[in-house]
Amino acid sequence: xxxxxxxxxxxxxxxxxxxxxxxxxxxxxxxxxxxxxxxxxxxxxxxxxxxxxxxxxxxxxxxxxxxxxxxxxxxxxxx
Amino acid sequence: xxxxxxxxxxxxxxxxxxxxxxxxxxxxxxxxxxxxxxxxxxxxxxxxxxxxxxxxxxxxxxxxxxxxxxxxxxxxxxx
Amino acid sequence: xxxxxxxxxxxxxxxxxxxxxxxxxxxxxxxxxxxxxxxxxxxxxxxxxxxxxxxxxxxxxxxxxxxxxxxxxxxxxxx
Amino acid sequence: xxxxxxxxxxxxxxxxxxxxxxxxxxxxxxxxxxxxxxxxxxxxxxxxxxxxxxxxxxxxxxxxxxxxxxxxxxxxxxx
Amino acid sequence: xxxxxxxxxxxxxxxxxxxxxxxxxxxxxxxxxxxxxxxxxxxxxxxxxxxxxxxxxxxxxxxxxxxxxxxxxxxxxxx
Amino acid sequence: xxxxxxxxxxxxxxxxxxxxxxxxxxxxxxxxxxxxxxxxxxxxxxxxxxxxxxxxxxxxxxxxxxxxxxxxxxxxxxx
Numbered sequence: 001x002x003x004x005x006x007x008x009x010x011x012x013x014x015x016x017x018x019x020x021x022x023x024x025x026x027x028x029x030x031x032x033x034x035x036x037x038x039x040x041x042x043x044x045x046x047x048x049x050x051x052x053x054x055x056x057x058x059x060x061x062x063x064x065x066x067x068x069x070x071x072x073x074x075x076x077x078x079x
Numbered sequence: 080x081x082x083x084x085x086x087x088x089x090x091x092x093x094x095x096x097x098x099x100x101x102x103x104x105x106x107x108x109x110x111x112x113x114x115x116x117x118x119x120x121x122x123x124x125x126x127x128x129x130x131x132x133x134x135x136x137x138x139x140x141x142x143x144x145x146x147x148x149x150x151x152x153x154x155x156x157x158x
Numbered sequence: 159x160x161x162x163x164x165x166x167x168x169x170x171x172x173x174x175x176x177x178x179x180x181x182x183x184x185x186x187x188x189x190x191x192x193x194x195x196x197x198x199x200x201x202x203x204x205x206x207x208x209x210x211x212x213x214x215x216x217x218x219x220x221x222x223x224x225x226x227x228x229x230x231x232x233x234x235x236x237x
Numbered sequence: 238x239x240x241x242x243x244x245x246x247x248x249x250x251x252x253x254x255x256x257x258x259x260x261x262x263x264x265x266x267x268x269x270x271x272x273x274x275x276x277x278x279x280x281x282x283x284x285x286x287x288x289x290x291x292x293x294x295x296x297x298x299x300x301x302x303x304x305x306x307x308x309x310x311x312x313x314x315x316x
Numbered sequence: 317x318x319x320x321x322x323x324x325x326x327x328x329x330x331x332x333x334x335x336x337x338x339x340x341x342x343x344x345x346x347x348x349x350x351x352x353x354x355x356x357x358x359x360x361x362x363x364x365x366x367x368x369x370x371x372x373x374x375x376x377x378x379x380x381x382x383x384x385x386x387x388x389x390x391x392x393x394x395x
Numbered sequence: 396x397x398x399x400x401x402x403x404x405x406x407x408x409x410x411x412x413x414x415x416x417x418x419x420x421x422x423x424x425x426x427x428x429x430x431x432x433x434x435x436x437x438x439x440x441x442x443x444x445x446x447x448x449x450x451x452x453x454x455x456x457x458x459x460x461x462x463x464x465x466x467x468x469x470x471x472x473x474x
Contacts, residue, residue, distance in 0.1 A: 017085055026458070031454050049113055094167060130202075139218060142219050220267040225305045286351045286356075290370060293364070
């Protein structure tokens with residue numbers, strides 16, 4: 001798909017917050033694979049970061065990935 | 080991603096209602112990470128809090144996070 | 159978040175139908191937390207209850223919450 | 238919510254197809270609870286049954302409910 | 317709902333690919349149940365098969381059904 | 396559905412990244428099955444790869460497939 005250095009070697013994270021940040025990364029990665037040009041992505045970002053609908057839609061994708069990562073980490077349960 | 084104080088140390092909450100409120104927080108955090116300016120976010124909020132479609136979309140994101148948090152808490156089952 | 163009386167103390171319901179009604183309540187609660195004015199919400203409702211897209215989007219949110227509540231109740235299995 | 242006769246007493250169905258039909262019913266019920274007027278719903282239906290986006294969105298809601306019902310029936314596994 | 321011959325007797329498929337094809341079938345069936353006219357559906361298809369948003373939305377519905385079918389088949393695990 | 400060579404024989408992948416790439420493939424396959432013309436798809440791609448909403452929607456579909464594939468691989472847990 002792309003011969004890049006590995007960018008996802010594990011879903012395990014030390015904390016829920018690190019899991020959330022990984023979810024943000026995963027949600028952006030699909031955009032990157034479809035639109036590889038950093039210039040175009042930067043341009044698009046200027047638009048959508050001021051568009052409430054796009055921000056909510058982005059947050060939705062993060063939520064789906066966070067569900068997966070939380071399950072992978074057994075919800076970081078301490079007991 | 081941002082060097083902020085920790086904002087998510089556990090998914091465990093004492094009650095379903097506290098879990099729901101955490102779900103609201105998680106759904107807003109992705110917006111904050113994409114649009115860090117509090118001024119812009121306040122402006123956007125004035126628009127979308129009067130837009131039924133945006134409110135329903137927000138509620139959808141909360142529902143996805145609530146599913147994750149409910150599972151993390153074994154649904155707060157008492158038996 | 160809001161100092162209201164508790165509105166969600168358990169996800170357990172006696173029947174699937176009561177679970178569905180709880181799902182409706184949960185999907186509306188996120189809207190209420192984002193738009194606390196009852197007047198504005200009533201106004202928005204006049205619009206979206208005649209808008210097929212908004213009604214379907216609402217139904218989608220109910221479906222996500224119903225999935226969570228159904229799991230919490232072990233699907234109300236009788237056997 | 239509404240004092241109607243019970244319309245959902247179990248999620249168990251004899252076959253996957255009956256489960257799918259129940260999913261269709263559940264996805265319509267949320268619309269009915271938000272827009273109780275049968276006349277308005279009939280009118281809206283005339284519009285959205287010719288609107289590809291609305292049909293796809295409806296199908297999405299059915300898919301979410303079907304996932305819940307399938308889990309409730311242990312996927313109708315025969316073995 | 318419709319007195320048609322049975323169209324869904326099991327969620328079990330021999331391979332992931334057959335499961336994916338069943339997911340496509342399930343996502344189309346909800347459209348068929350809401351818009352039974354084959355003529356109208358054919359017309360709508362001419363439009364949405366050239367509309368990127370509709371194609372992505374369709375793909376989303378397939379993804380939800382595929383998740384259900386994959387779980388039903390225990391992910392076709394070989395070990 | 397299409398008499399093509401098999402394109403999906405297993406959901407098992409050696410790494411999370413390979414699982415993510417399979418999720419991208421699955422999300423595109425539904426589009427291919429609905430719009431088989433490569434020319435039309437290329438044309439559509441020129442449009443949606445510059446449309447933030449479409450890119451986010453695509454990323455959402457990838458997230459749903461990734462959840463399925465991650466579960467199939469028991470989240471690539473090492474312990």
